[in-house]
Amino acid sequence: MSDHAGNASGSHPGTGTYLAIAAVLLIITIVEVGVFYVPAFKPILAPVLLTLSGVKFSLVVMFYMHLKFDHPLFRMIFTLPLLLALGVAIALMFLFGAFGLNG
Amino acid sequence: MTPAAAHYTSTGLDNKKLAFWAFIGSECLLFGSLISTYLVYKGRSVSGPTPHEILNIPVTSVSTFDLLMSSLAMVLALAAVSRGDKVWARFWLGTTAFLGLVFLGFQYYEFTSFVREGLTIKTNLFGSTFFTLTGTHGAHVAVGVLLLLTLLVRSFQGKLGPEKAINVEVTGLYWHFVDVVWIVIFTVVYLIQ
Numbered sequence: 239m240s241d242h243a244g245n246a247s248g249s250h251p252g253t254g255t256y257l258a259i260a261a262v263l264l265i266i267t268i269v270e271v272g273v274f275y276v277p278a279f280k281p282i283l284a285p286v287l288l289t290l291s292g293v294k295f296s297l298v299v300m301f302y303m304h305l306k307f308d309h310p311l312f313r314m315i316f317t318l319p320l321l322l323a324l325g326v327a328i329a330l331m332f333l334f335g336a337f338g339l340n341g
Numbered sequence: 342m343t344p345a346a347a348h349y350t351s352t353g354l355d356n357k358k359l360a361f362w363a364f365i366g367s368e369c370l371l372f373g374s375l376i377s378t379y380l381v382y383k384g385r386s387v388s389g390p391t392p393h394e395i396l397n398i399p400v401t402s403v404s405t406f407d408l409l410m411s412s413l414a415m416v417l418a419l420a421a422v423s424r425g426d427k428v429w430a431r432f433w434l435g436t437t438a439f440l441g442l443v444f445l446g447f448q449y450y451e452f453t454s455f456v457r458e459g460l461t462i463k464t465n466l467f468g469s470t471f472f473t474l475t476g477t478h479g480a481h482v483a484v485g486v487l488l489l490l491t492l493l494v495r496s497f498q499g500k501l502g503p504e505k506a507i508n509v510e511v512t513g514l515y516w517h518f519v520d521v522v523w524i525v526i527f528t529v530v531y532l533i534q
Contacts, residue, residue, distance in 0.1 A: 253420060260413040267409065271402045274532045284533050291528035295521050302416050303517045309354055312362045319366035323373025327380065334381040 250304055259301045266290050361511040365518050368481075372522050375477060376529060379470040386465035392534045395460055397451065404447035405527045408482075411440035412520045415513045422496075423506045431496050434509075437516065438489040441482055448479045471530065478526060481519045488512045 270290050273279045279286060300306035305313050331337060348356045418433035452472070455461075462472040492512060495501045501509070 250420070250423075253417065256413060256416045256420075260410065263409045264406065267402065267405055270528070270532060271398065274398060287528050287532050291524055294524045298412060298517055298521050298524070302412050302520075303514055309352075311352060311354060312358070315359075315362045315366050316369070319369040320373075323369045323377075326370075327373055327377040330377045330381050336380060336383070 250307060251301060255301060259297050263294055263297060266294050355507055357507055358511055358514075361514055365514060368518060368522075372478075372525075375470075375474045376525060379474050379530060382466040382470050386467045388465050390455075390458060390460045390464070390467075392467060392471075392530070395455060395458055396531055396534065397454075398531060400447065400451065401527065401531050404444050404451075405523065407440050407447070408444050408520050408523050411437050411444070412517050414440060415516045419506065419509045419513050422501060422509045423503055425503045427496060427501075430501065430509075431493060434489055434493045434496065438486050438493065441486040441489065441516075444482055445479060445486070448475065448482075452476075474530065475526065478519070478522055481522070485512070485516050485519050488515065 270287055273283065273286055273290075299316070305316065350356045350359055352359070414433045414437040418430055418437055421427075421429035421433055455468075460468045460471075462468055489512065492501060492509060495505075495508075
């Protein structure tokens, strides 16, 4: 099996990395909830929360789903539909006036 | 499946894993459309309850933590299966399934409390989009729990050795995907009101 890429063996990170990622995910979640309750963050709440959410998303995908270490084809198969979904979401929000640009 | 009997594509990649990534790619579009619909109709309900009146952030934060920790248990289960450690493989698979069931329990509590407070799928646009989005996610968690319990049973039958680690890996991919979808839902639906 080791002759082939994309197996369950080989270049996956170790337990220490998994635990470190879990700790970071936990800390970011606590920060997210904390930011939600602080009135001073209200004007920049959405960008801050979306950034933190993006970091959590990336950490899980790269380290727990092993996309950072796996074959580039897997990365492409996941990333292209993800970008397409993101594009559709932004286009629909423009169309329905969610950004307040179409009166 | 022995290594010799494993099926590989012309790229040298395991076809089961390749197919699963393609499935996850299609799931991105499914959840992308549901989250888009939620965002498009956000703030357009003509009657209550509205999100800030009804969403319980402390409870959902705990269920989010629960799902994140289930992802940790899942990768530890894969590591244990890959090194042929049956005891820890069963422990972590069982833990992941248990944490998934706890998440579903939180969702059941949330849904029933919302219904008691007057928010159903028919009440307003928020109710329709909220229950459709989070209900679809919950159904995915339920499927994931069934997959995990199946792996646990296979382990107790002695049919989940290192040569079958790819089955645990693709189940793990599904489980982590369900987790990342919740990361987005928690931010977009619960925190950005």
